[in-house]
Amino acid sequence: MIYEIIGWLGAFLFILSYFFLARGIWKQEQARYHFFNLGGAICLVINAIHFSDPANIVVNGVWGAIAIMALYKYWKFYFRNKS
Numbered sequence: 001m002i003y004e005i006i007g008w009l010g011a012f013l014f015i016l017s018y019f020f021l022a023r024g025i026w027k028q029e030q031a032r033y034h035f036f037n038l039g040g041a042i043c044l045v046i047n048a049i050h051f052s053d054p055a056n057i058v059v060n061g062v063w064g065a066i067a068i069m070a071l072y073k074y075w076k077f078y079f080r081n082k083s
Helices: 002-022 031-050 054-082
Strands: none
């Protein structure tokens, strides 16, 4: 039951982040957009591991890695311009 809730939470985070992006409420350059994507990816990877779904593990693992790269780029830019 807990793994299903985690999976639904991940799906909700993905959908919510894309909805806010599509509506222009969030921008692609904002960290919160990438945090929601990372959170969604982590939740869906946990769900996929529990249910032994290798394709979803890979897809969401890659999605999470992309979110991490985007966050790294954001923080690097943020701290470079802050000083």
